Amino acid sequence: MTGENDPFVQLQQVTLTYGQGEKTVAALGETNLKIGKGDFVALVGPSGCGKSTILKLVTGLITASSGWVFVAGREVGAEPVRVGMAFQNPTMLPWLSIRDNVMLPLKIVPPFRQQFRAKRKTEFRDRADALLKQVGLAGFGDKFPWQLSGGMLQRASLCRALIHDPQLLMLDEPFGALDQFTREELWAIMQDLWMTRRPTVLLVTHDLKEAGYLANRVCVMRARPGRIVEDCHVDLPRPRTIEMTYEPGFVSLTQRLRELIVSARAPDAAKTEVPA
Amino acid sequence: MKAINRRRLQSAAVIIGFFLLWELICVVFHVKEIVLPRPSQILTTLWLQAPAIWPHTVQTLYTTLVGFGLGILTGVFLGVLIGSSRLAYDVGYPLLIGFSSIPKVAVVPIFVLWFGAGTVPAVLTAMIMSMFPIVVNVATGLATTEPELEDVMKALRATKLDILTNVGLPRAMPYFFASLKVSVTLAFVGTVIAETVASNRGIGNLMMIASSSFDVPLVFAGLLVLAVLGVGLYAIFSVIEGRVIGWAKRKDDFALG
Structure with missing residues (x-):
């Protein structure tokens, strides 16, 4: 299931520091991480521990200070890997209808972009509508972003992240700003989307229940410098249900994760200086 | 309703x-009429002198529109340049502010020196006056794109041009239209200034001649014509604005259309 022998994403002795000279801040200490193709990995930890940094390294938005980031067997950026991203803020373009927002990646990413003019009113349109239907937004394609609620926008944002069949899906606290019920509903939708399409997913969250429910592996991180301190496998059958999250096995898992984060924070709180 | x-x-x-x-x-x-004519007198003058005023009106409108058109083109070009490049921003902004601080009346004689009296200096004055707000607004619209949105685009391996056309420019549209409404009135000011200083046609020239012969009602008639033209163009751009960027005002009829 984890496919660690043939990783799709691999971080090898990666570090990241900001600033120069004496003012350097280590955002990410030496980090090693392997993610198998089609796996679902969650990164949890306190804020400022470099969760989002790992996401940005893997998508090539920032470059590592040292070490190597490999995606699809080659250094990041060398291989044209299709990437989808969704953030806490849905960042829909207000001048486009929901359907056009969802179709945006098709306009940008090859091989779709060459066909965009020809197929945007036929095949691509149906594709967007089908995806919107899957997340419960059937019939909302012609609406504009301001006419939808936050939860609905977040669903649309997931559609936009998935429309171009990404091999790699990056989720940066996409459910963070939603209420509990909407969140749980979207977890189920997310699991459904993952199971039908099987992209390699990297989810950043600070919700342990969310991490345990969605991911195959949960990586616990600590801050200053950010590093992965624990890598837990979640061996629950799929599709998982919200009821499962109340069972003893799941509760003890989240408790263990919680303790790991708290104990990772404890020695850190005493230290004021960043180790060089 | x-x-x-x-x-x-x-x-x-x-x-x-x-x-x-x-x-x-x-x-x-x-x-006294020579101090401040009554509106009825102004309207009467306008009516009686209409055949004489009309060619000047056409000339001023023509000059303004050409100057404004050029102002939009150069303004958008410079705005995109300044808004999307750090270097252009650092170099361009001080230059632009310095340039726009110069009183445009002072520039007209230079234009006359270069191009001779007539339409060309007036067009150029209208252009440089209307350009500045457009540059600033387009640049602001581009520079305030949400970083997360840019991340989404970059993760899709969008080129700079992709980001500009799909995100930057549509985002800058409300800023652009807001500046157009200011600029169109400034273009009139520019035209009239140049016409007053160095031209033998246009409302500015008409007002110059009228005031030198103490025909104050005619001066006011000229002002009225300018005001009406200004309001008219403003209204036209407001309508276009509503059509194009209804999304920014959350207009429901935009959503349905």
Whole structure:
């Protein structure tokens, strides 16, 4: 299931520091991480521990200070890997209808972009509508972003992240700003989307229940410098249900994760200086 | 619908009331025509002198529109350049602010020196006056793109041009239209300044000649023509704005269309 022998994403002795000279801040200490193709990995930890940094390294938005980031067997950026991203803020373009927002990646990413003019009113349109239907937004394609609620926008944002069949899906606290019920509903939708399409997913969250429910592996991180301190496998059958999250096995898992984060924070709180 | 009609009626009443008050004050205080003509006198002059005023009006409108058009082109070009490049921003902004601080009246003689008196200096003055707000607004619209949105685009391996056309420019549209409404009136100011200084045609020139012969009602008639032209163009751009960027105002009829 984890496919660690043939990783799709691999971080090898990666570090990241900001600033120069004496003012350097280590955002990410030496980090090693392997993610198998089609796996679902969650990164949890306190804020400022470099969760989002790992996401940005893997998508090539920032470059590592040292070490190597490999995606699809080659250094990041060398291989044209299709990437989808969704953030806490849905960042829909207000001048486009929901359907056009969802179709945006098709306009940008090859091989779709060459066909965009020809197929945007036929095949691509149906594709967007089908995806919107899957997340419960059937019939909302012609609406504009301001006419939808936050939860609905977040669903649309997931559609936009998935429309171009990404091999790699990056989720940066996409459910963070939603209420509990909407969140749980979207977890189920997310699991459904993952199971039908099987992209390699990297989810950043600070919700342990969310991490345990969605991911195959949960990586616990600590801050200053950010590093992965624990890598837990979640061996629950799929599709998982919200009821499962109340069972003893799941509760003890989240408790263990919680303790790991708290104990990772404890020695850190005493230290004021960043180790060089 | 009724509420809208009532609002329109009210604003029309206030505007007409302003002119009636003006008329009344002139009559009550016996204000001389040479100091401040009554609105009725201005309208009479406008009516009687219409054949003489008309060619000047056409000339001014033509000059303004050409200058404004050029102002939009150069303004958008410079705005995109400054808004999307750090270097251009650092170099361009101080230059631009310095340039726009220069009184445009002072520039007209230079244009006359280069191109001779007539339409060309007026077009250029209208252009440089209308350009500045467009540059600033387009640049601001581009520079304030959400970083997360840019991340989404970059993760899709979008080129700079992709980001500009799909995110930057549409985002800058409300800023652009806001600046157009300011710029179009500034273009009129530029035209009239140049016409006053160095031209033998246009409303500016007409007003110059009228004031030198103390024909104050004709001067005011010229002002009225300018005001009407300005309001007209402003209204046209407001309508276009509503059509193009209804999303920014969350207009429901935009959503349905």
